[in-house]
Each structure stands twice: as C-alpha cells, then as structure tokens.
Amino acid sequence: MLGGWLNQIVQGVLLGGLYATFAMGLSLSVGIMRFVNIAHGDLIVLVSFLILTLTTTLGLSPLLAVLVTLPITFLGGYLLQRLLLQRVLGKGVLPIILVTFGLSIIIQNGLLGTFGADTRKVAGGSFETATLVLGGGINVGLLPLAIFLSAIAMVIVLDFVLYRTRLGARIRAVSDDVAAADLVGLPSARIYATAMGIVGVTIAISAGFMSIWTNFDPTSGPSRLLVAFEAVVLGGLGSLWGTLVGGIIIGVAQAIGAQVDAAWQLLAGHLVFLAIFMLRPEGLFPKY
Amino acid sequence: MKTSAGTYAIWGGRLAIFAGAAVLAVAPLVFRVTDVALLTEFLSLLTIAIMWNLVAGYADIVSVGQHAFVGVGAYAFFGFAVIAHVNPFLAIALAALVAFLFAIPVMAIIFRLRAAYLAVGSWVVAETLMLAAGKLSAFGGGSGVSMPVSVVRVFGVHPAERYATIYWIAFAVAALALASTWLLMRSRIGLGLTAIRDDEEGAGVVGVNLSGLRILCFLWAAPFLGLAGAVITLQKLRVAPPASFSIIDWTVYVIFIVVIGGIGSFEGPIIGTVIFFLIRSYLSEIGVWHFIILGVLSIAVVLVEPRGLWGLVRRFLPGDVIPITRRPPAPVARQAESVPHA
DSSP: HHHHHHHHHHHHHHHHHHHHHHHHHHHHHHHHHOSSSTTHHHHHHHHHHHHHHHHHHHOOOOOHHHHHHHHHHHHHHHHHHIIHHHHHTTTHHHHHHHHHHHHHHHHHHHHHHHHHOBOOOOOOGGGGEEEOOOOOOOOEEEHHHHHHHHHHHHHHHHHHHHHHHHHHHHHHHHHHHHHHHTTTTTHHHHHHHHHHHEEEEHHHHHHHHHHHHSOOOOHHHHHHHHHHHHHHHHOOOOOOOHHHHHHHHHHHHHHHHHHHOTTTHHHHHHHHHHHHHHHHHOOOOOOO | OOOOOOHHHHHHHHHHHHHHHHHHHHHHHHSHHHHHHHHHEEEEEEEHHHHHHIIISSOOOOSSOOOHHHHHHHHHIIIIIIIIIIOOHHHHHHHHHHHHHHHHHHHHHHHOOOOOHHHHHHHHHHHHHHHHHOOOOGGGGGEEEEOHHHHHHHOOOOOOHHHHHHHHHHHHHHHHHHHHHHHHSHHHHHHHHHHHOHHHHHHHHHOOOOOHHHHHHHHHHHHHHHHHHHHHHHHHHHHHHHHHHHHHIIIHHHHHHHHHOOSSSSHOOOOOOHHHHHEEEEHHHGTTTTHHHHHHHHHHHHHHTTTHHHHHHHTTTOOOOSSSOOOOOOOOOOOOOOOOOO
16 A cells, blocks of 8 residues: 555656646746746647647657657747747736737637547657566656656756856846846847747657657647646746756645545645645745 | 717717617517527626726736636535525525635735736636536536526526526626726726726825735625626526636636727727627637637737727727716816927
C-alpha cells in the first residue's frame, strides 16, 4: 500500500515535469510582458495538432516533427507579438486579455472545424511503454523521465539565455522599463517579439511532449492553461525554477487525488493550488 | 440649446428602448411559446451581460469566471426548491443570497492577484466550483439531475402557462438588474466608477475609493448572476455541472456581447445582446465558424474601436441615450474676451 502511494508521488513528480514545460512559456511571457496569455494552452494544442499532422501524413518521427516545428513556432510567436499583441501592449489590462481570449476561442474552434472533436494522441513507438522497475512497487516510465529531465534542461537553458547573454540582458531591460529602454535605443518591439518567439519554441517542445504522453482534443487548451497558470503563480512570478517546483506541486497533488478516486484528480490540483495561494499569494520564490 | 439631429437621434433611441420594454412587458400575451422561451433566454443573457460590463467595463475587474455564480445560483435554487422543499419562488431569492455569500470568499481569493492575473485566477475558481458541484451526489454528481414534476407544476400546470410564469420571473430579474444598476451608476458611486473607467490613477488621486468600489461591484453582480442561474435552471428543468457552469454560455458569449456592443457604456450590453440574438439563429447554422467570426470581430473591435459598436454610434451623438452622467451646469456666458489658450 505504501509502495502504491510512493509510486503515485513519483508519477506525480514526473507529471509535474510535463506541467512545468507547459508553464515555462507562460512564465516567460508573464515575467517579460507582464500579461497572462489566455490562448497559451490553445497554442500548445494547436502545435500538437501540427506535430500530429507531420507524423501521420509525412511519416516523420515525433522527435523530427518537433524539430521541424521549432522554427515555425519561433516565427509564429514573433509575428503574433509583432502584428497583434504589440498593438494592445501598455494600454492596460483589458485589451490584452480580450485579444488573447478571442484568439483562444478562434484557435479552439478552428481546430474543431478542421480536425473534429475526436481525442488524439501521437504514437511514440516502443519508447512510450519502456519502464524502469526500481523495486518497492515504483516504476518509472522512460518517457516521463526523459520529459522531466528535459524540463530541468529547459529551465537551465532559459535561465542562461535570460541572465548570461546579451539578448537576455536586452529582454530584461525592456521588461523592467520600456520607456527607458527605448530612450537608450533598444528596439523594444523587436525584443518583445523575439522573446515571444522564444516562448513559441517552449510551446513547440511542450506540445511535442504532451502529444506523445497524453491524449488531447481541440478543447484541451483551457485545462493546460489553468495548470500552467497555477504552476507559475505557485512558483512565484518571474522565477523559472519556481515554475518547475510549482508544476511538480500540482502534479503530485493530482496524482494523490487520483489515488483516492479518478474524479478527484483535477479537483485536488486546484484545491492544493488555492490553499497554497491563500497562504502565500506571492508564490514560493518570487523574483519581483 | 437648439434641437439638432443628434438630439432627435437620442430621443429616437430612448423611444426604441421604451418600445422594446413595452413589448417585453406583454410578450407572453402576444407571442408564441417558442418565442417566449427565446425571449426568456434573451433576458437572462442581458442580465449577465449588464453585470459583466459593470464588473469588467467600469470596475476593471476582468473576470473570466462569471459562470461560477450562475452555476452556484442554479445549484442553490435546485437545492432549496427540490431537496429542501422550500417554496420555489422563495428558492429563487435564496439563490441570489447564496451566490452573494459565495462571492465573498471568491473575492478574497482573486483580489489577491494583480489585475493581469485575475482573469485566469477567477477561471481557476470557477473550474474548482464546477468540479466540486460534480461531487454532490444529491445533485446527480457529474451527470446532473432533472427537476421533479411536482416542483415544476408550481410554475404552471400547462407548458404555455409555465413558460409565461418563467418569462415574468426573467423579466423581473432583468428589469431589477437594469433599473438598480442604472440608479447605482447615477449615484456618486457611479461617478467614481466612470472615473475609474476613464483613468484609474487619476480617479485614485482625486479621492475615489478604488478598492471599495471594486468590492462593491463584485458583490453587486453576484446575486443577479445567481438569479439568472435560477431562471436558467427553471428553463432547462435540470442542473448539471457542465451546463449550469457553462463557460461558453455565461462567459464566452457574454464577453463577446459586451465587447462588440460596447464595453464601459450602459447601452453597450443591451445593443450587444440584441445583435447577438438577431444573428444567433443564422450563426448556429454554421457550427464552429460562428465562434471564429465572433472572436475575430471582438479582436477587431479591441484594435479599432475599444468602445465597441456603441462607441462608434456615440461619436455622432451629443449625449447618452441612457443618461448616467450628469452634465456639469453650463457656464454662464460672459462678455469678457476669451483668454487665448497657451
């Protein structure tokens, strides 16, 4: 029995890794552009369908399909920011929320119209089902483990880009004070767009993981958004390591809830989030 | 003050509103049952739209969790009327009270979030409440439960009679929502809210109590949303988590209605709801694409004319059709030479 619980917690931690990859892009856009993109989850689902299409029609392997989508999503994020979001940035909260909200509805229904309402999944081959048996009733799937390690790698790389590179310094400068950045000659619109391009890349990676590990359908976006949002807020705004920890907390809460009863899985995640949020509204490791 | 074409237009608009209200006041006597049912939905949606506009358009609380209170009202009404055997008419009033009581802890949670994060935060709360409603076995758990015939018959033995009764309730709720919110907007509080809408920092500087007004608006909206939830339950004759807490029906459509009609104006939600109902029958024939059209429209509105359709019309009018702002008294004309502007 204890082994069963322990196993659930391990599975929850690994699931948290997947949630952290969803949340990484949101954490970036919240940290840099100071807004929550309501269409974030729907963008992940959109790219998942793109990967699905690449694997089924062109017969690419999932890994190759993700690599192909990386430049597409970078460009997509860049253009989305440049052509749409930039126009409503700095005009208060309402316009940006309304625009991303509209975008979310458009993506969901566009996918419904194109692919139908069926639940899909990308076939990951034998790697999907391979497990490490650690004894004591604990089994670790190779795929979840790989995703968890990738989530950690993502945090390290993004942290490096933000805090150790020239591009990162520019992004942080613009995010701290747009007016001052413009004064010293930084092209703020282009920097914002580049940052959103990086967010696009994280979306492609998390979409690749999600499409192999879990089922998804055109309306899966909002639930991914809520989990990502909870991870970001729990971790503390602006902290990527915090986001990883936040994702793990939600994953473990859901796994323990699922152990009680399948219907408790989602509810447990939300309740744990609300409880911690009421105790520490600023999150665990806030940067600002 | 000469009477211009604009003034005629304003009075024309007012006349249209009174005519519409007069028709609505006698609708069950002149329309068929199906039309009465449609008008009931119209009034419920209008009530919700007025409230979302008050909360988001004036108090700047951009919530995406409105459907939570509609669902809470629906479940509260069902609980009192069916499970506790309270008089169903009293149960409707109690639904408003329960929604109001729920609003207090919900507010305590989401007001801790900064404005940009409040939207998704309110969504999380709504999702949690919906999932929790699915755990109530007395209410049929995740699949919901229908209202027993004995309770339904209280509102009328024959369907036509029942539809009429439910319609009057919806009409009373919408009328109460409109009239009381209009009075609120005409008061000092409304002046403060308009100031927040126009310039939040400026309003704070001149002494408008920002957080106080926000709390008031949020708590003001909740009971009306609960009433709408009770009316909707009466119409559907059942409660179920996904239907009673429907984000599409009570949040997505409502946001589109208010944004396209004109957010931050009193006329906007009314115009938006009328337009939505006029095109709804045509829209539903094209399936998912109608959402895409509404989404594109609302983004276009935000980019081009943030004040919506009413904002476009209002440019050509000298005043509001539904007056909520008092004009300052006209300055006494003086013969002194005007001071040139620096």
